[in-house]
Amino acid sequence: MNKTPLTVNGAEKLRIELHRLKTVDRPSVIAAIAEARSHGDLSENAEYDAAKERQGFIEGRIKEVEGKIANAQIIDPRLLDADGRCVFGATVNLEDMESGQAVTYQIVGEDEADIKENKISISSPIARALIGKYAGDIAEVQAPGGVREYEIIEVRYI
Template structure:
């Protein structure tokens, strides 16, 4: 499996979710299954089937997180030499050349991406168009409505 790029904060978030699933949710589900078994006939026991389904979802998520963490390439942007180029983990301010609208994005791993928090996936078209660029470079980002030109204003390694 290919390495999965992830920021330090992203890895910590996944570890916290994994801990929550293993120490809180899994025991609660096991207790729900045990309680539902006491109701009798398992063929027509909706509580039992619902708890078993929830257990399946929980176990799959635990496996998914463990696989991601075992293949994670954790990148601490603060420890990488500053190259004055946009790289994974950097925070970038850009301006749309046509509208003068400004945006600030942080380039993160797929699991951390949250557009509402201005965190974009390294695999997104926007991030792919920005990575490797320097301040004052102009880049064309292909969108469903056509290409949009952006100028890089600042790059931060925070």
């Protein structure tokens, strides 16, 4: 299987989620199943059906998170030596050439992407346009409304 890039913070969030799933969610759903079983007839027991469905979801998510952690290539942006190039994990300050608006993004893995936190996926159009470029370069991003140009102001590894 191919390794999936993940930042140190992203890997830690997955580990925390896995711990919660195994130590909190799994035991609570097992208790809910036991409680529903104690009510007798399982053929028309909606509580039992809902608890079993939730258990299936939790077990599936545990397998998914374990797989992501096992196949992760954890990259610490602070340890990168990319000579000012935009690479995975880099935090990039940009300026929209049309509006002059400044924006900052960190290029992260698929599972870590969260636009509210200014974290964009390595496979997003903006990240693909930035990869390999340096401060002072212009990145052309194919957006739904047409091509947008961003000037790279600064590349940091934090």
